[in-house]
Amino acid sequence: MPKIGVYVCHCGGNISDVVDVEDVAKFAEKLPEVTVVRSISHMCSEEGQKAIIDDIHEYGLDRVVVSACSPQFQGETFKKALKKAGLNPYMVEMANIREQSAWPHYTEPEKATEKAKILTEMAVEKIRKASPATPPRLPIGKNVLVVGAGIAGIQASLDLGDAGFNVYLVEEKPMIGGHMAQLSRTFPTEDCASCILSPKMADVAEHPNIHLMTYSEIESIDGTVGDFRVRIKKKPKYVDEKSCTACNKCSEVCPVLLPDENNLGMTLRKAIYLPSSIAVPHSYVLDENACLGLEPLRCGKCVEVCDVGAINYEQKPEYVNIKVDTIIVATGFETFDAKLKPQYGYGRYENVITGLELERMIVEMSEGRSIRPLGKDIAFIQCVGSRDAQVGNLYCSRICCMYATKLASLLKRMDPSRDIYIFYTDLRAYGKGFEEYYRTAQELGIKFIRGRPGELMENSKNKKVIVRVEDTLTRKIIDKEFDIAVLSVGLVPSEGTKKISEMLKLPMSSDGFIKEAHPKFRPVDTPIEGIFVAGTAQGPKDIPDSVAQASGAAARAMRMMNKGEYEMSPIKAFIHEELCDGCGECVEACPVDAIKMAGTLAEINSAVCKGCGSCVSSCPKDAIDLKVFTNQEIIAEIEAALKDKKQGETRMLLFADDMCTYTLADGVGTSKIRYPSDVYIIRVPSSSRVTPKMLLRAFELGADAVFMGECEPAVSPYPMTNKVIKRNVEEVKRALEEAGIEAERMQYSPFVTVMYTRFANLTKKLSRMAEDMGNVPEEKRKKLGGMA
Amino acid sequence: MTEVIQISEKSKDFLKKVEEISGEVITLCEQCGICTTSCPMAEDMDVSPSNIMRLVQIGDEGVLETKAIWFCASCFTCTVRCPRGIDLAKVTEALRQINLRKNTDYLDINRMDESEVEDLPTIALVSSMRKYTG
Numbered sequence: 001m002p003k004i005g006v007y008v009c010h011c012g013g014n015i016s017d018v019v020d021v022e023d024v025a026k027f028a029e030k031l032p033e034v035t036v037v038r039s040i041s042h043m044c045s046e047e048g049q050k051a052i053i054d055d056i057h058e059y060g061l062d063r064v065v066v067s068a069c070s071p072q073f074q075g076e077t078f079k080k081a082l083k084k085a086g087l088n089p090y091m092v093e094m095a096n097i098r099e100q101s102a103w104p105h106y107t108e109p110e111k112a113t114e115k116a117k118i119l120t121e122m123a124v125e126k127i128r129k130a131s132p133a134t135p136p137r138l139p140i141g142k143n144v145l146v147v148g149a150g151i152a153g154i155q156a157s158l159d160l161g162d163a164g165f166n167v168y169l170v171e172e173k174p175m176i177g178g179h180m181a182q183l184s185r186t187f188p189t190e191d192c193a194s195c196i197l198s199p200k201m202a203d204v205a206e207h208p209n210i211h212l213m214t215y216s217e218i219e220s221i222d223g224t225v226g227d228f229r230v231r232i233k234k235k236p237k238y239v240d241e242k243s244c245t246a247c248n249k250c251s252e253v254c255p256v257l258l259p260d261e262n263n264l265g266m267t268l269r270k271a272i273y274l275p276s277s278i279a280v281p282h283s284y285v286l287d288e289n290a291c292l293g294l295e296p297l298r299c300g301k302c303v304e305v306c307d308v309g310a311i312n313y314e315q316k317p318e319y320v321n322i323k324v325d326t327i328i329v330a331t332g333f334e335t336f337d338a339k340l341k342p343q344y345g346y347g348r349y350e351n352v353i354t355g356l357e358l359e360r361m362i363v364e365m366s367e368g369r370s371i372r373p374l375g376k377d378i379a380f381i382q383c384v385g386s387r388d389a390q391v392g393n394l395y396c397s398r399i400c401c402m403y404a405t406k407l408a409s410l411l412k413r414m415d416p417s418r419d420i421y422i423f424y425t426d427l428r429a430y431g432k433g434f435e436e437y438y439r440t441a442q443e444l445g446i447k448f449i450r451g452r453p454g455e456l457m458e459n460s461k462n463k464k465v466i467v468r469v470e471d472t473l474t475r476k477i478i479d480k481e482f483d484i485a486v487l488s489v490g491l492v493p494s495e496g497t498k499k500i501s502e503m504l505k506l507p508m509s510s511d512g513f514i515k516e517a518h519p520k521f522r523p524v525d526t527p528i529e530g531i532f533v534a535g536t537a538q539g540p541k542d543i544p545d546s547v548a549q550a551s552g553a554a555a556r557a558m559r560m561m562n563k564g565e566y567e568m569s570p571i572k573a574f575i576h577e578e579l580c581d582g583c584g585e586c587v588e589a590c591p592v593d594a595i596k597m598a599g600t601l602a603e604i605n606s607a608v609c610k611g612c613g614s615c616v617s618s619c620p621k622d623a624i625d626l627k628v629f630t631n632q633e634i635i636a637e638i639e640a641a642l643k644d645k646k647q648g649e650t651r652m653l654l655f656a657d658d659m660c661t662y663t664l665a666d667g668v669g670t671s672k673i674r675y676p677s678d679v680y681i682i683r684v685p686s687s688s689r690v691t692p693k694m695l696l697r698a699f700e701l702g703a704d705a706v707f708m709g710e711c712e713p714a715v716s717p718y719p720m721t722n723k724v725i726k727r728n729v730e731e732v733k734r735a736l737e738e739a740g741i742e743a744e745r746m747q748y749s750p751f752v753t754v755m756y757t758r759f760a761n762l763t764k765k766l767s768r769m770a771e772d773m774g775n776v777p778e779e780k781r782k783k784l785g786g787m788a
Numbered sequence: 789m790t791e792v793i794q795i796s797e798k799s800k801d802f803l804k805k806v807e808e809i810s811g812e813v814i815t816l817c818e819q820c821g822i823c824t825t826s827c828p829m830a831e832d833m834d835v836s837p838s839n840i841m842r843l844v845q846i847g848d849e850g851v852l853e854t855k856a857i858w859f860c861a862s863c864f865t866c867t868v869r870c871p872r873g874i875d876l877a878k879v880t881e882a883l884r885q886i887n888l889r890k891n892t893d894y895l896d897i898n899r900m901d902e903s904e905v906e907d908l909p910t911i912a913l914v915s916s917m918r919k920y921t922g
Contacts, residue, residue: 343869383820389873425820425871454826454869470821470830475839477825 009068088132099669150178152535153330155550161209188437225530238286250302336385375483386490397490571611579623589618613689661709676767704770799847810882823866
């Protein structure tokens with residue numbers, strides 16, 4: 001028979017000033033299987049923990065209930081205490097009598113004490129049904145795949161490589177460096193981009209722990225954390241990287257001319273070419289789509305002139321299969337296609353260019369080549385493709401204000417007689433040194449005009465660009481001709497980002513960039529274990545932020561891999577095979593594709609399972625259950641919450657998901673915002689875990705109302721659970737109606753953790769409604785018995 | 789002289805009224821001015837389209853007295869360009885409606901000379917009587 005110890009905490013008056021803790025302790029003594037009860041000033045103190053450990057040894061306790069504060073606050077403390085005493089850490093349950101009773105009900109000490117008793121009994125009943133849980137441990141190696149070798153991918157790879165991890169860095173382009181390698185200078189310091197980037201690129205190429213694969217594409221990725229199987233296609237460069245001396249002779253004789261991608265097509269290159277003057281690897285590449293020599297006998301001039309014999313027309317694509325433990329996605333951005341704003345004339349007016357094109361013009365100029373004259377009168381148009389509902393991009397691209405300021409400053413310094421205008425809507429100079437940089441630009445005489453032009457026009461005679469814009473501060477329309485209008489195009493997710501997120505089933509946020517596991521506290525983790533995100537694949541950001549995020553992602557990956565063993569949460573769904581009839585409902589319900597049908601049985605991949613429990617409440621046969629939050633345990637809590645309920649008394653149950661609603665209720669308690677004391681909170685990983693049967697059981701036992709709270713989908717760690725909850729709620733409502741019970745007694749709302757007033761108002765409303773309706777008559781409740 | 793605007797309950801009510809009639813969220817306007825330079829009539833207006841939006845935002849009923857709201861030709865160029873997705877044409881129509889619903893007669897055809905009526909374009913007469921249909 002289980003032996004339970006119950007410990008009631010005073011919390012140095014926080015609890016005992018309101019709740020009669022001795023009364024709660026006395027009450028607990030009478031509960032079944034309770035062997036020891038103590039009331040102690042601070043349970044979390046060493047003294048409190050020692051009391052638990054000593055009692056476990058002396059009385060042979062095998063389960064513990066601590067009636068104190070929130071398990072989110074001190075849960076780990078008591079788990080550790082149990083572990084120290086040699087018990088399974090999951091054999092402790094906390095009754096949250098501080099945040100859920102003493103604090104929110106501080107004006108009603110008697111009610112608070114009664115509620116504390118019931119909360120304690122609920123915890124005792126739950127722990128009676130509990131069984132030990134062991135977090136599954138998986139062996140994990142030290143191999144990382146980094147996708148994308150822009151500045152974020154480079155930084156993550158170097159950090160991981162330096163720390164002794166084995167890095168596979170895959171880049172689709174023939175050179176590494178990404179967009180940063182194309183830039184002139186960087187804001188706000190005006191460092192030369194290629195000068196600060198080149199040493200890092202060289203480090204990557206020479207690093208003993210980094211396997212660099214350029215001109216390579218990820219073909220497929222299968223598996224899960226600790227065991228990702230990756231297939232990579234290395235496209236043929238037709239030039240041997242190691243022997244190529246970059247002498248340029250091949251390029252000189254090549255007869256084929258093509259637009260040069262590195263200069264955004266503004267200059268030409270040959271079919272065999274060096275991708276950039278700062279290319280790493282510093283090797284020529286043969287463009288197979290343009291080369292004439294690949295069809296035998298037509299050309300072959302480059303092979304003839306290559307002294308080192310580096311060119312080989314026979315090269316074939318190479319496929320590499322690797323196994324990695326974690327993945328960092330750093331697939332970057334693309335600039336917004338300015339042609340999607342036809343009113344700005346990009347592609348039609350010869351003097352309308354983009355910011356990135358201007359970058360290349362300045363770089364070429366600094367190397368003594370000129371792509372085109374830049375003129376004297378220059379206009380920058382901000383927010384092209386950003387903050388624009390008309391093109392569907394509501395977000396701010398974050399870097400355009402500063403890159404326009406930088407380009408304008410560079411041009412003005414080159415020729416102070418230039419007249420430069422930046423037409424902006426809001427100027428965002430939020431970063432370190434940005435505001436000062438903005439000031440410097442104003443000192444230089446650059447004019448910042450607050451207004452967004454409706455359209456640009458071309459003077460058909462001199463091809464100058466006519467900008468008409470309302471200066472919204474003087475309410476006057478400015479009409480001026482410019483030699484060049486530069487569109488400050490925003491950032492959009494790159495094709496590579498879209499491709500890899502489809503392959504890995506990574507969720508995207510509404511802006512199309514990769515979604516983080518938590519926007520505040522897990523900003524570089526994706527919702528999929530073992531996959532991290534860095535740089536602009538996650539959202540627009542500048543170089544320092546990309547680098548910081550990349551180091552963050554590398555550190556998170558190291559944290560996961562360094563121990564050699566990966567410990568997962570033990571909260572996982574499991575199948576009672578004898579009950580499963582293979583209907584497949586669970587496969588549909590699972591938000592993370594963790595369930596597959598193996599013949600006529602559902603099979604759960606625990607490495608993928610996030611433990612939300614959507615499958616449990618979707619199984620028509622009760623064939624799935626959730627560890628640590630089993631059906632038995634939750635029903636025991638429901639029964640305890642509604643035990644000995646008197647006629648005329650109201651009690652309501654609130655199922656609270658751990659991530660949002662439970663945290664929210666804790667916050668409401670901590671802020672001492674009052675809400676009705678007859679609301680009893682049951683903690684679940686997600687309300688989607690609560691089965692319709694449980695809900696009906698609650699009504700059968702006399703619950704006056706039941707409320708389900710869940711994270712809003714935008715912040716939920718488990719996307720799609722809202723759908724499952726809504727379905728369950730509808731099912732219960734229908735059953736209630738059939739039994740003649742008001743359907744409004746069953747309610748559901750999504751929450752975020754800051755909706756304190758909303759929480760208080762909703763529970764008040766619920767309580768008022770229950771009072772108005774009165775208790776559900778017993779004969780109606782009995783009807784539910786058959787259904788539950 | 790810099791005018792002082794007193795923001796009162798009345799101004800809030802005015803904003804609410806315009807939002808109700810137009811169905812547009814006027815506080816969404818970020819005052820970028822794209823509407824003004826998209827508007828073919830802006831140069832003839834006494835206040836610019838973006839200024840109309842601002843005046844409604846702060847609840848200045850003086851906007852009802854502007855000529856600009858009658859210059860709007862409902863060409864919808866502003867509507868298709870507004871980066872916040874506001875249908876400005878609906879907003880100016882709401883402002884016109886508020887005026888029209890006051891049922892003020894500026895023109896009584898019965899009192900006009902026949903020759904005067906003949907000189908007036910038909911569309912002007914129709915417009916002047918539009919209040920009876922609104």
